[in-house]
Amino acid sequence: MSETSPGDVPRVRGKRPPQGDPVVDRALALLSAFDAAHPSLTLGELARRSGIPTSSALRLAGRLVAWGALERDAEGRFTVGLRLWEVASLAPRARGLRQVAMPFLGDLEEVTRQHVLLAVREGGDAVLLERLSAHAAIPVLYSVGGRLPLHSTGVGLVLLAYAEADVQEEYLSRPLLHEPERTPVSEAALRRTLADVRREGMAHFRRKVPRPIVSVAAPVFDAADRLAAAVSVVVPQEGADARVLGPAVRTAARAISRGLGARRPLGPGR
Amino acid sequence: MSETSPGDVPRVRGKRPPQGDPVVDRALALLSAFDAAHPSLTLGELARRSGIPTSSALRLAGRLVAWGALERDAEGRFTVGLRLWEVASLAPRARGLRQVAMPFLGDLEEVTRQHVLLAVREGGDAVLLERLSAHAAIPVLYSVGGRLPLHSTGVGLVLLAYAEADVQEEYLSRPLLHEPERTPVSEAALRRTLADVRREGMAHFRRKVPRPIVSVAAPVFDAADRLAAAVSVVVPQEGADARVLGPAVRTAARAISRGLGARRPLGPGR
Structure with a gap:
């Protein structure tokens, strides 16, 4: 319920933060879960480090993988994707x-x-x-x-x-x-x-x-x-x-x- | 209407794609709008190149700026943010x-x-x-x-x-x-x-x-x-x-x- 955008659908009281686009913030929280000490994460680690429930984390990570922001290695671990690096090198x-x-x-x-x-x-x-x-x-x-x-x-x-x-x-x-x-x-x-x-x-x-x-x-x-x-x-x-x-x-x-x-x-x- | 997540809210027929998290896809589409020939974009350019309505683009870009995936320069143009580059360099x-x-x-x-x-x-x-x-x-x-x-x-x-x-x-x-x-x-x-x-x-x-x-x-x-x-x-x-x-x-x-x-x-x- 917390993953709707403001103004587009009826709000469910108490189920979503007062502002922002929680889905986007959650997707970004998944990216924030990676750092130099954690360059590759299992789904469980990704969920725990981002504070996002596993089912949500899996679905969002799936979208990020589809675009190339994340990649999944042979063992199923998530890593940061080369496509994200490409866009980011434009900074x-x-x-x-x-x-x-x-x-x-x-x-x-x-x-x-x-x-x-x-x-x-x-x-x-x-x-x-x-x-x-x-x-x-x-x-x-x-x-x-x-x-x-x-x-x-x-x-x-x-x-x-x-x-x-x-x-x-x-x-x-x-x-x-x-x-x-x-x-x-x-x-x-x-x-x-x-x-x-x-x-x-x-x-x-x-x-x-x-x-x-x-x-x-x-x-x-x-x-x-x-x-x-x-x-x-x-x-x-x-x-x-x-x-x-x-x-x-x-x-x-x-x-x-x-x-x-x-x-x-x-x-x-x- | 198209920015709800699957299973969380009633679907409005014809108003959203059949799968995925459109909000995340839209946020990623904003990132895709940047390339070597377009490293900085006005809000209008960002909306046009990503195919996202201006009001949605502004709101989503705001979330990306808050996290640091995008930055806004002195002229109000959007550029890719250093925070994104930091995460991406973990690829x-x-x-x-x-x-x-x-x-x-x-x-x-x-x-x-x-x-x-x-x-x-x-x-x-x-x-x-x-x-x-x-x-x-x-x-x-x-x-x-x-x-x-x-x-x-x-x-x-x-x-x-x-x-x-x-x-x-x-x-x-x-x-x-x-x-x-x-x-x-x-x-x-x-x-x-x-x-x-x-x-x-x-x-x-x-x-x-x-x-x-x-x-x-x-x-x-x-x-x-x-x-x-x-x-x-x-x-x-x-x-x-x-x-x-x-x-x-x-x-x-x-x-x-x-x-x-x-x-x-x-x-x-x-």
């Missing part, structure tokens, strides 16, 4: 930015022979748009399409340092933990770090676990001179030379900014 | 394959300094999963997430040559045109080409427009020794040396196959 922030950035990211990867990351801010997280990794690169925590904490990654610090003041204040007002160590973040220390990032035009972030790494990140600006993304290089701490990495990362970030049409590739006011 | 064929392939694609791009493509077959098309392009690379027709014709691209010929017999026959039974020239394809010539591809373990494809290019492509096999993807290098015809490109592309394809767990990286029976 302007993923597509336009990536297209401009890729050759420069490739250069950075060639020079550093480790990991090169491109990320954008989405709400209170960084979303990893691209990661180029050399064969011999050290293991890292994050993969493409995944979310990264703003306060404990190089790209995240850049995205936070150049975010609008209200976004920053909202973020700083939360209790924050360093990831993956789960130790508390001092708000005062984070404020100092963000000021440093803005002053230097780049972030240096060091992490000890799972192994000691250094991330050097710089901001990318768009044609309206707004922050568009952050680019970083992640290397093992041993042997890392920030004096070399900094200029390389900033040069790539400026080149990408120019490619996006930024008039001030170092950012507004600089 | 196993896009993600697992890309993760294994990227370092090898990077090597190929470094060696050839032109375009490197990774594609999979989806129905009667190739879908471009990845394209690495050097700064100075020649312009090419296809971009990531786009569809390529199987019979007039290097990766497409490989994907078709190693497809199941029924897929091949179905494809060969259609009237086909070379793209982008729009000249007819001879079925007999295409059959010979596919046999050549299987015998040589790679495809050589030449195209004159928009400018003369050569594509050299090779198959990638998965852990079940089934065709998983095709990888290619696209270079200007002038100066192209197939004797050099062939081994490079085949080596990269074999490396990716081994990375996927293939026991026979040259393909079943070889």
